[in-house]
Structures are given as structure tokens and as C-alpha cells.
Amino acid sequence: MVLVTGANGQLGRRIVQHLIARSPAPMAGKLAVSVRDPGKAADLAARGVEVRHGNFDHPETLASAFAGVERLVLVSTDGPREQRIVQQRNAVSAAARAGVQHVYYTSFLDVAADSPSEFAAIHRDTEAALADSGLAYTLLRLPLYAEGLAMIGGLALEGGVLYLPAGNGAVSLVSRDDLAQAAAAAALAPRLDKQVYELSGQVAADYASIAARIARVSGRPLVYKAVQETDYVTAVVEHGLPDWQARALGTLFVAVAEGRMAATGNDFAALVGHPPKSLDCLIHEHFATRSKA
Template sequence: MTKLLVTGAAGKLGRAVLHHLMETGGITPGDIVAASRDTKKLADVASKGIETRIADFDDEAGLVKAFTDVDRVLIISTDELATPGKRIAQHKAAVSAAVKAGVRHIVYTSMPNPDKSLVSFAPDHLGTEEAIKASGIPYTILRNSWYADNYLMGMPHNLQVGTWYTAMGAGKVSNITRDDCARAAAAVLANPPAGNRIFTLTGPESLSADEIAARVANAAGKPLEVANVTDEQLTHGLTGAGLPGFVVQMLASADANIRAGNFDLVTDDFEKLTGRKPQNLTAYLETQKAALTG
């Protein structure tokens, strides 16, 4: 029997991975371990026969206990972005715990081009990849492109005012849905490729701001104009909207990264891993009309 553990199992990506492990990966609940800081949030998962364990990334000894007798671990990057240095420390603790617990394969959710990315949290991913490579444990790194789901945060407001202020410039980005990333992670966890591999997961097309706005407007049934602004103007506007500093930095740096061409890539890695095409942005947005107009 092979034990597969998913960290961050109470989060959106983690829950989706659990779903795909059972639905498309053919893994029985008894072979899956769902790990989270708060296992109370996994009561519904436990009711399906999946074992739950406490996994606090600030407690390496606890992580060793959680990873014990587990063959493969999916390390989902944490959401600790507010405190500089905390996220990479957590990830390194998880990698160290995997070594101590005798884990045989690590799967990690990273991002495209972390070595040259301008996104504020890119150093966390690069440092984690380096720690995994140095661990000696066979690994599969999944570099997830910018989620299509991220548009649901700002686009409803943009549609209300009819304008999307962006510093993307003429840059393009290939979005992929969170669910597709979960499907790929489940496929790798269930049947990891031999050796050490890195896959970049993207959608089927790379789009400009105008092309994205047109798709959003069509799905919502509302007009949406693109207003190109500078990094400084975008930062000022996001700050004025009351967003936390680390969120402002993340969003502004993501636009700068798109403008620099670092998100302008399309691969067939998702199809290689899952045997199916990734959902395109148009199809995804059509399923999200209520969220866009709510």
C-alpha cells in the first residue's frame, strides 16, 4: 500500500487535489492522508475514509510525525506572504521533515521561471526548489501559471466601474485554472514520473490585457475598458483601495512580470500529465458569470 499525503488539504487547491485523487486518479480513501493545521476543517474529508493529520509548517517535529509512513508528499506552498522570510522557512522545514520521515517522493507547487520572475514571492519558490533538489529525495516540481481564478478577486469591481487599471502593458499571460493545477498534481501524486522532473503548467493560449478584458466582458455581459497605468500608479491605486501592503506588492509585481514577458509561455505539460487539454479562459469565465457580476 502506498500512502499519499496532501498538505494544505483544507485549502481550495488541496481539497481539489483530494477530489481528483479519488475521482480521476483511482486512489482509494484509505491510501490518502489529508494534512492541515486545523484538522477540524477536514471533518467532511474524514467522513469519506481519508486519514487526517495535523501539519503545522511552523512545527518541523510535528511535520516529521505527519509525514511518517508516507511514501509521497504533495507540498502545497503556504499562504504566509505577509511576513518576509516566513514562507521559505516553512517550506524548508517541510522538506527537512520529509527527509527525516523517509518520504520517497516530493511533489511541490511552484511558479514559472522563479529564477527570473519579478513576482514578489518568486524567491520563496526558487529557494524551495533548491532545498528540494538538495534533499536527495526524488521530486516532481509543478510550476503553476497565474490562476484564472485570480481574476475573480478584482474583476467584479472593475466591471462595476467599467475600467480595468493594469500595468501589464503589451505583455501577455497564459492562465490556468486552479482545478486544472489540482488535477495535474493528483495525477503526479498517484503516478509520479521517474527521476526528477519539472513541469510548467499553463493554459492553451497566452493573452493580452485587451484580450482578457474582452473575454471577461463577454462572460459578464458588461463592457470593460483597459486603462494602462504605470507601476507607481497601480501601486497608489491599490493602496488607496485599502489592500494590505504585501497584497499590493504581489499584484503590482505580477503585472510587471507579465509586462516583462515572464508569464508569456504555453506548454503541453498539463496534457502530458493528465491526458486532457487544459480549460481555456473563455470557458472558465463562462462558468463564473455569477461571481463576476455579483
């Protein structure tokens, strides 16, 4: 049986949908999910997916959530750094105790020990927990979601300037749905050739180039302006983001400025059989309809 955690979240739900699409019916006994609120997964239950309750904040829920699972797709949680580290360690320990055969963990492109990024620290810790656990595992290192650009780019278009503390650093962007497709492919693969898959796109671009492409596609002016991390954090807190999230994003963009989110490669295609949607395609999808009437 394959079990996906976080199946009420945006990535986890898409992973389940791709697993359903790739698996011959019936689903019973083959596919399960672990979620904090099973009521929100009633649509999956109706399709034959076994819906279990599991909350990484409550390790006592995880023995039954992970019982009988052969392949566990472990979707990373959200929230402040220390909380996430504990949650994800709880999940790894529970998987080991439950005798899970293989874990597929949605990690992050940047896990370097010298990275300023809080996200790197979280994922590095979970990768270390997996290495110490005795479990067999595969690391699916995710780049930035293209949907994040849709959000920040959409806001930036209002004022014509995209302000980020990302210097001249380049990013590789992939859509959540493509990443979910790759995770599903990994979880169903009879065998995998590698332990670490970097699910980046095939090109990386800096934000000046991305802003210029958005401007071209939307027909509205947009330029990129690199700002200081502290000014960015203050601005996004004023915009309503919680302190912890603003700080974490600030450190992420400093890591981008250092070139830590720019990896490109063919690991995605090795799992899925074709490359993810290109940057130009993603920008067209998200911004072609944002031209001023």
C-alpha cells in the first residue's frame, strides 16, 4: 500500500490524484492518505482511497496512520522552523516504528549546511533523521513552486516593480502539479536508480529576466529591484504575513541571491518521461490574462 501524508494540502492532494490516475482500479487496499482532518478528504474516500487520521504534532496518531504501509510519501509540513523540525522527525520515527518499507520525502533544492535559508535547515534536519532511521528512502528535492511567482508577480504588477532581496540570483521554477506528478511516479516506480532527485526545471532565470518576461506577456510594465533582506521582511510583515514566515522568506531569497536555488537538470524527466512545463509556458499561463483591460 502507498500512503500519502498531507493529502488535504495543495501538493499532497495533487500527488494522490496522480497516483489514482496511474493506478488501475479498484483502489481499495492500494492507496491511503493520512490527514489531520479526515472530513476534508471525503471525496477521496468516495473514490476508494483509505482515509486515515494522522497529525505529526500528535505522534500517538501515527502508529495507526502508518500501519501496513509499504511506500510512504512524506509531504513536508508548514509553520515555524522548530515546529516543523519536530513534526517531521515525529513522522520519520513513526514510519520506522511502523515498518514502512520506503519513504519518499518532499525535500528542498537547497539543503546546504552553510545556507542562510531557514527552509534549508528544516529539510536538512529531516534528511538527517531519515539517514539515521534505518529506513530505505528517496529524497525528492523540490525547487520553488511556480505558483509562488504567480502570487508575488501578480502583486508586483500593481505597482510595476518586483521587490525581492534576491540579488542577481537565478531560480528554477516548477508547478505544483508537475512536482506532484514526479512524486507519484517515484512512489510507483518498481525501482529507482538514485536516492536523490532534484526536481528542478531545465532552465533557471534571475528575477530581472523573469520580470521582463512577465511584462512582455501581460503587456504591463514590470521591472525587478533588488532590496535588502530587512526591508523586504518589514514590507511583507506590513502586508500581513506572520513574522516567522516573513523571516523565513527573507532568508530564502538571500539563499537565492547566493545561487542556491538555481540548479537545473534532467531528474524530473527521468521520473516522469518528459520535462516539466517551461518557464515561458508557466509565465504565459499565469500572466497572459493579467493584461489591463
